[in-house]
Amino acid sequence: MPKRGFGDVELRILVIGSSGPSQFLLTNFILGREVFSEEVYSIASSQKNVGELVGRRVAVINGPNLYDKNLSKSKMRKELRRSMCLSTPGPHAILIAFDLEKISPNDMKTPKLVKDKFGESVLNYTMILLVYDGCLRDRVLNDKVMRTDWHLRELVEQCSCRYHVFSKNWRNRSGCRELLHKIERMLQTMGGHHYINRSYKRAEESVRNEERKLRKKRQPETGRTCQELEEQFRGDELRWQMDAYNARVGAEIRAEAELQNSWLRTSLAVGMGLGFVAGATMGMIIGSVEGPAGMAVGGAVGGFVGGASGAAAQLAIKHLDDRTASVALSATCTLVKNTGNRGMLLGWRDKFMIFRG
Known part of the structure; x- marks a missing residue:
């Protein structure tokens, strides 16, 4: 039997949001179908959905919104554990979704919070995803993120300047191939291995x-x-x-x-x-x-x-x-x-x- 390459492995993507519908629009965008309606702003329990991204098999795991006021600390801990079990033996990519036009002070802390919850080296596998509904395109949009708006630049710099902008109209999937390439390049820098730490090892062993x-x-x-x-x-x-x-x-x-x-x-x-x-x-x-x-x-x-x-x-x-x-x-x-x-x-x-x- 020929040895499977990395491209044959199901890509496990853990999607995390800070507030609002951005992470759910991102899930729809990746899978190319309406998993979540546009009215969904939060979920009570972590979820896993599977499909394809540009012909690549993917499993998208939605964790809880990290600043959801309706989730107690104990519920948040449980849901973070559930999201880890659903993404065992470890995610290939962690995507943190934001609304580009509504970055809040809390959002600036999100990468650090993700590191606190998932481990010291998790940001090596993390990318910022920005949902956008404006008229800027390509280089002008890139300048807005990396030059004009210092808070955006500071946010993406926490993830080694890895980011991707997608449309609020998630049915417009023109950037799907580019997103997949960015994820694969990020993984190549990590030797093609998925993220793992002590907690993920415990989760996989238990599963x-x-x-x-x-x-x-x-x-x-x-x-x-x-x-x-x-x-x-x-x-x-x-x-x-x-x-x-x-x-x-x-x-x-x-x-x-x-x-x-x-x-x-x-x-x-x-x-x-x-x-x-x-x-x-x-x-x-x-x-x-x-x-x-x-x-x-x-x-x-x-x-x-x-x-x-x-x-x-x-x-x-x-x-x-x-x-x-x-x-x-x-x-x-x-x-x-x-x-x-x-x-x-x-x-x-x-x-x-x-x-x-």
Whole structure:
């Protein structure tokens, strides 16, 4: 079997936004379809969608808006973890999306915040994406970013002056090829390797462990299906059918493992414990007005209330199998059947919508 080149590997792109719809317009632009409507400004849970960018297979992972006021710190941590699990074993590119005309003081801090959340060397894999709806073009637009507007220059300089401008009319995909080339050149400077750090290693190990458990759990089912295929088909047709079935099962298992693994369950459990401690502390403070007995009762009641959200998380874990099963089933793979390359996995039929926690 010939060794696959970098161009044959699915390109994992982690998209991060600071505020507004820019990161969702960027996802539509990359995939060439309306994954998110123009009214979407934030998402409750990280999502993964797959497709093609100029013929290159890509997986686009949307993380949370880093300055979303509706996300608590614990929810933000959990969603950042989820985005890491969805982009394991590590992203090839991290794209931070902004509205070129609405750069805020917070936006200037975003590259540093990304570095704090994802690791010291992550900016080597990071590019600034600017959505624009004006009349400037080419050199004039480049001068605006790198010369005229000092805040834009300062922003992109944090990512070694790597940036790309795309249109708010995301259906205008004239800059797609240029964006892909910029990502590939950035990767070449890093030896063609995807980004990885200690957290990504833990995430990938957890996902792989979950995959092994799920494969073992599904062995009786897969064994029966393979036996049925062997009874119905022969020769090349049997091999093609087996390849198609194994690819589909593998995709389902991987999708489920990315959403349900010990690393994510640990973050949910930690949230439950923190909720209990915070609630108990508040209950004891309130109960102290009534003396020692009131502290004991207030602490117990406060702990129960504070842990309620964590208990809900545990209930979510209990039912996660059922909820992710239907998600995984939607992740079907398309295989081409021709004389030159039977059973070669090309990509996904559509997208799979990720469980919203």
